[in-house]
Amino acid sequence: MAASVAARGGGAVTRRLLRGAARGLRGAGGGGGAAAEPDGDGAAAEPAGAVVNVVFVDRAGRRVPVRGRVGDNVLHLAQRHGLELEGACEASLACSTCHVYVSQTHLDRLPAPDEREDDLLDMAPLLQENSRLGCQIVLTPELEGAEFTLPKVTRNFYVDGHVPKPH
């Protein structure tokens, strides 16, 4: 019902309600905490949902600029834009298929990894100092301009080039 109101071009209140509902859903999938992020440009009316522009670099080296939002989970964001991040365990911290390299300048702006994330990163091939698990990265305004590069391979041995569907 609310969706149809929006489709007819409903008012700002309705739009805010819809955004809030969508944010709630995304927050549940992405590990929470998004609603508390302060908006970068000081417009206190919209605490979350502000745009964060990031760039994904896919396994072939192609740059894919993406408009994310504060509170977005990087794994799901990538999947929504057709990037090859499998996310086999569906963001439950049980695999390393969402392994990404984070651009050096933005690496320190991420919270330190949980021990369990570090344990799973140990198992990821082609590990580097700037490696993180995509499903544990939640977009914040400080990550504006961040680059997430997909490593050439994941733990799956699809040497025939098979790409698994996102989970």
Place this chain on the structure above:
Amino acid sequence: MDDVHQNLPESSTRGNLVEQRTLFVSVAPAAMPTAKPIMKPIFILSKQLAVCVLQDPRVLDSMLPYLMTYYGNPHSRTHAYGWESEAAMEKARRQVADLIGADHREIIFTSGATESNNMAIKGVARFYKSRKKHIVTTQTEHKCVLDSCRSLETEGFQVTYLPVKRNGLIDLKELEAALQPDTSLVSVMTVNNEIGVKQPIRDIGEICRAHKVFFHTDAAQAIGKIPMDVNDMKIDLMSISGHKIYGPKGVGAIYVRRRPRVRLEPLQSGGGQERGLRSGTVPTPLAVGLGAACEVAQQEMEYDHKRISLLAERLVTKIMNEVPDVVMNGDREHRYPGCVNLSFAYVEGESLLMALKDVALSSGSACTSASLEPSYVLRAIGTDEDLAHSSIRFGIGRFTTEEEVDYTVQKCIQHVKRLREMSPLWEMVQDGIDLKSIKWTQH
């Protein structure tokens, strides 16, 4: 009476072990009646202890079930054979971790300390190579450490090989001065395998932690013999060898710190076993043996140390009282007593070794026994080349008896005197000639 055993605490298994061992030796060729018995030296294995040792019977006992009955692959997740092997492997992991104060998840099984050293040095260097290209080590490290460093130099890394003082210890100020902003690793062995010298590990750990440089130590000769604690000593990586602590050959371990996490580029790629750092099936019987050896060593450490110190004192004092011009290489105080390196002036080292062939000794360490160069460790502590050639390393361990020490001492004195009688250099020295003043001509 036995002055060695007088003041030592009673160890109830001690008598059994000695008995078992004597039995072992006398039973030898019964299974092969037609084979001619090899002239087996009576006191086998007693002096090669710094190199390789008799397996403790308790270790062998723990391994046998996994060689005979429980032969499952520990990585097989789906059946009981796998589960029981995995349980044994994890128990062994905890036993190794307990010996060094580590968490069991920080222990990775390898094929030995050589592999562990390679993993630590090459692994850390390569992982951090985008920002850090410098490594610091010492000139007295084991060959596998030095060779790993040399191989990294061909990859474009820069290595500083710190010199040691005359007593074999490094200078802490020199170490600190050698650290650069792009240093990724410092590698210093705990106890030297040739001269027995013990480096100031705790101090080195402090310096490395303060400069945020990873600290690796090759503890193959130290663990199970002296107390080691990776947190107290601020060690980030440690190499462990099975066969140096009365465990089986072909197995070792590497300790890799989890907090703060140390990352390595794995040397061995594959199925991701051992935290992805060392792929390959873990040899359950060997791992079990290593674990048991560590547990036994922890129990016996204090007693062994006291007993070995007394035996070493006995060996050195007796030899030095009888024979002049004997130099003990390495610091007298900061050492592990079970590894004694003596240089006998005016005696040719190989001749002395061959004369003492019924005691398994060595000049230099096993890994250099095929090469002609005298020990680089002795050269690093400033030993003259001729003295370096006449050096003998005596290893005293858990199963060394007083009789063996006395026998070795007696033979040693006898042959040193004999060889000196034959030595023209000795004759000249007796006549008061200063050998350094002589100009030797080449023919």
